[in-house]
Amino acid sequence: MTPPLSELLEGKHLIVTGATGFVGKVWLSMLLTHMPQVRRITLLTRPGRFPHAAERVAKAFDISPALRPVKAAHGRDWQKLLQRKLFVVDADISLPDLGMPADVREELVADADAVVHFAGLTDFQPDPLKGLASNTFGALHMASLASELKTPRMIHVSTCFVAGRRDGRIHEGLVPGLSPNGTPFDALATAERLWEEIATIGGAHERIDHVQAAAEHLGWPNIYTFTKGLAEHVLAAQPVKVHTVRPAVVECARTFPFPGWNEGLNTAGPIMWYIATGFRDLPVVPGHRFDVVPVDTVVRTCFGALAQSLQDAPEAVYQVATSDLNPTTFAQTAELTSLAARxxxxxxxxxxxxxxxxxxxxxxxxxDAPGVFSPSGMSGLMDGAQELLGKVKVPSLLGRKLKGEAESRLRRTRRKLRNDARRIRQLDRMFETYTPFIQDHDWIFEAHHTQALLDDVHDSERDFLHDDLRALDWRTYWLDVQFPGSHRWTFPVMDRQTVPTDPPSTPALTLPGPSTHSIQGAA
Amino acid sequence: MTDSAAFFRLEGVLFSVDPAAVAAWLALRDAQPGDRLKGIGRVFLGALTSSTLGGLGADARTLSEWSFTDGWTTDRWLSLCEDWVHAHKTSRALAAGHDLLHRAVTHGDRVVVISSLPRTLAEALLEGLPVDELVADTIATDDRGLLTGELTGDGLRGRIDGTWLQRYARAHHLNPALSAGYGHSGGDVPMLSAVGRPCAVSPTLSLRRQAHQFRWPVVEARP
Incomplete structure (x- = not known):
């Protein structure tokens, strides 16, 4: 049995990217709640609209519900704990030197024990300039940093969908240099060639078309899976031991930080929102597997992979997925969503x-049967309605006052119809980008490595690290966790409303960075 | 045979529920409007058969009133049962019946509840009550996990007679003469006749007549 992870982490220094993302934040929250024995966590983050990344991270953590367990476990001292353990460095993983001063980098690699790489761009069809920079070159640059550590170790968070356009069973492994459709290729050379080519293309749409064609040629359905797939192949050639965690569709937490927690837009959230609105025809293949995993299961797997890495276990791939061990289908989840909405x-x-x-x-x-009440069907109806309404004229028989009121009402209706039509077109496009995942393929992602990892936790840490993909009861999860969680945390994003946050603390959280503290920090 | 039991009818004694009304509520929540209409038709037919054919119809009624679930997924069935119970459990509880049940426990009786509702619903209603055994049927499922609409099990479709009670008493070493029975309708007369301590709870007209004739005590229970 693996020794307690908290023992393995005692005195260790981790370099983490993507800690402000959905999975990264839950991972960090669990680490600080249950394993504060870790000596230091250096977060590499872009400052965004803040002067320094430390301010951005502090603001995000202060009001994030994901951090509730940290606050509950450490009471008034939670801020001190974060200030003692966290160290935030302004960094941009898309740059070869990560955009950090050489002395900071030197100090960092001399002291750190492992790299945990969550960062990535999860848009399905991003501008390839961003997609390649973040997902492919970002991973390469982090591997380069990891290779300079005393013991080169890296946890890389990828996605199951790097499997590309293949159906059936997908093994927890990688054949470096062989694309999903079996074409031998050099991943780094491909990425660099595409990078050079798109640098000369002016428009984002043209860049997308160019890289999409390259992706399809090798058997990947979109730029997201392509750039993540390239990263896995690129990493395989680096002088660093990589443990890869591949989650499927990451959704609401089952238990940690609390049942239902979700952040941002994932695949299931928008589909559930769609079902909860007026649309009644869902363009999915009913019998295909819908591979959803709770975020806390993903986080536990990342910890398991870290434990393996810290014990110098051989490299491995862990698919955090349910389609093999405990599958659900689009038909089942559509029905459960209807029942939950009811x-x-x-x-x-x-x-x-x-x-x-x-x-x-x-x-x-x-x-093959686009229904009238699907986004494409409704889009057509809306176009017809707009055209019809455009021809309506208020008769001059009405008095001036009545005519004025009627015209004003007509204008308002036209405007509303125009806005609704725009939203429906957006939805139609969204479903188009989802097509590989909801119509084209029926993947069965094996998850035996992952389940073995989740089973192999020390008794003292079973309460928070053990998980069982086979024991996930879809009805209970969907009705009691996934729908209520999506309703609270995801639907507002779709409705362009404010997502609830926790109140900011007083005094506001501040976090240390290179300008204020040394990297090694207090023991 | 020295131990005693208390046999309770769920419908009308512990909860004010009519299985046909529950079935109609659920049938109206089928997935598509056409299925809802067909389901309601089946429930209506069951209720009609029961009222016109009496005892003979009771079997047919119980059979057909749940037959609308044919082809339902267990997800739909369990979820809608939970919804029905959530919406109705508190308002349909009969305090007087619950009081009788607690008294039976104090008396040391084995508490047996008999229900015409499918087991899922009856179990959810009885959750939290000190019941030793529930006699109710389940709706069968096929090898794909879909409901068939047919009732199976030893629940006798909610109807028990003196023979069943004698057999049950022998199997559990109970003395029927020392046992109590709480019924609500004419269908409960065989059960009440077989126990030493019968009681009619808010009886229907036919049971009220029988209770009067045999001088059985009558308890009025209101939700």
Whole structure:
């Protein structure tokens, strides 16, 4: 059995990227809550709109619900704990030198024990300038940093969907230099060639088309999976021992930081939002597996991979996925979402529309039968309605006052219809980008390495590190966790409303960075 | 045979529920409007058969009133059962029946509840009550995990008679003469006749007549 992870982490210094993202934040929260024995965590982050990354991270952590367990476990001392353990460095992983001063880098690699790389761009069709920079070259630059450590170690968070356009069973492994469709290729040379080519292309759409063609040629369905896939192949050639964690669709937490926690937009959230709105035809293949995993299961796997890495275990790939050990399908999740929406409306529904919609179930209509109540069907209807409304003229028989009122109402209706039509077109495009995942392929991601890792935790840490993909009860998870969690944390993003946050603390959290503290910090 | 039991009818004694109304509530929540109409038709047919054919119809009614679940997923069935129980459990509870149940526990009786509702619903309603055994049927599932709409199990579709009670008493070393029975409708008469301490709870007209004839005590229970 693996020794307690807290023992392995005692006195260790970790370099972490992507700590302000969905998975990274939950991982950090669990680390600080349950394993504060770690000596130091250096967060490499871009400052964004803040003068320094430390301010950005402090602001994000201060109000993030993901940090609630840290606050609960350490009480008033939670800020001191963060200030003692965290060290935030302004960095940009897309740059070869990570954009950090040489002396900071030197000090960092001399002291640190492992790199944990969460950062990445999860948009499915980003501008390849950003996608390649972040997902492929970012991973390469982090591996370069890791290779300078006393013991070169790296945990790399990838995605199951690097499997590309293949159906059936996907092994937890990688054949370096062989693309998903079996084409031998040199990943680094491909990335560098594409980088040079797109540098000369003026528009983002043209760059996307160019890289998309290269992705399809090698068997990847979109730029996200392509750039992440390239990263795995590139890392395989680096002088660093990499443990790769590949989550499938990461969704609401089952238990940590609390049931239902979610952040940002993942694949299931927008689909559930769609079901909870007026659309009734869902363009998915009902029998295909929908591989969803709770974020805390992903985080536990990352800890397991870290434990393996710190014990110098051989390199391995861990697929955090349910499609093999405990599959659910689009048909099941569509029905569960309808049932959950019905329950929500019955217990909390406020508007007539909510109550009415709750009495109509969604239909999973398949790939070849675009229904009238699907985004593409509705988009056509909206275009027709707009055209019709454009021809309507208020008769001059009405008096001046009545005519004025009628025209004003007509203008408002046209405007509303225009806005709704725009949103539906956006939704239509969103489903188009989801097509590889909801229609084209039926992947079965093996997860035996992951389950073995989740089973092999020390008894003293079972409460928070053990997990069982096979024991996930989809009905309970979907009705009690996934739908309520998405409703609270994801739907506001789709509705362009404010996502709830925790109140800022007084005094506000501040975090140390290179300008104020030494990297090694206090023991 | 020295131990005693208390046999409770769930419907009308512990909770004010009519299985046909529950079935209709659930049938109305089928996935598509067409299925809802068909489901309601099946429930209505079951209720009609029961009221016109009496005892013979009770079997047919119980059979058909849940047959609308044919082809349902267990997800839909369990989720909607939870929703029904969440919406109705508190308002349908009969305090007087619950009081009788607690008294039976104090008396040292083995508490047996008999229900015409499918087990999932009956179990959810009884959760938190000190019940030793529930006699109810389950809706069968096929090898794909879908419901077939047919009731299975030893629940006798909610109807028990003196023979069943005698057999049950022998199997559990109970003395029927020392046992109590709490019924609500005419269908409970065989059960009440087989125990030494019968009681009619908010009885229907037919049971009220029988209770009066046999001088069984009558308790009124209101939700």
């Amino acid at each position: 329950r929500h409306a019955q217990r909390h529904g406020t508007t007539l529309g909510e109550r009415l919609r709750a009495h109509t179930d969604i239909r999973a209509i398949g790939a």
